[in-house]
Amino acid sequence: xxxxxxxxxAVPKDRVEDYKVLAGKAADVxxxxxxxSFIENIADDVPVGELTSFPRxxxxxxxEVVVFSWITYESREAxxxxxxxxxxxxxxxxxxxxxxxxxxxxxxxxxxxPIVER
Numbered sequence: 001x002x003x004x005x006x007x008x009x010a011v012p013k014d015r016v017e018d019y020k021v022l023a024g025k026a027a028d029v030x031x032x033x034x035x036x037s038f039i040e041n042i043a044d045d046v047p048v049g050e051l052t053s054f055p056r057x058x059x060x061x062x063x064e065v066v067v068f069s070w071i072t073y074e075s076r077e078a079x080x081x082x083x084x085x086x087x088x089x090x091x092x093x094x095x096x097x098x099x100x101x102x103x104x105x106x107x108x109x110x111x112x113x114p115i116v117e118r
Contacts, residue, residue, distance in 0.1 A: 001114045002036055003076045005083075007069040008108040010058040011101060016042065016065065018101035023069070029092055033085040036072040043067070058106045067102070079111065 011019045020040075027038040043066040048055045054066045073079035086092065094100065 001117050002072040002074060003079045004112045004114060005071045006110060006112055008054060008058055009067050009102040010060050010064040010106050011067050012064050015101040022101055026092060029086055029089050030071055034078060034082045038071050040067060040069045057108055
């Protein structure tokens, strides 16, 4: 089974196009370095829950939208090697990190071992 990195971020609605550009560039870099897939999804039917939800998880503001993303790899070892290459890739270096199209402090991310796959 592959290994999966998952991400949830809050993106200002007026920065969605900027986010798409960044995500497209990131997808190219991850895929070039060996990722199996790179998926970015914008919220379409994501209600605020009573106790927990995607919007609550990222402390979503009224002018933001949730983006849910994942990258798949052949294995945890492949993921670690690919991410090391990606982090060193100059194409993803930001000239001005304060101009990111999302608030990185509210990003939720982690690596997951699949337990069911069809």
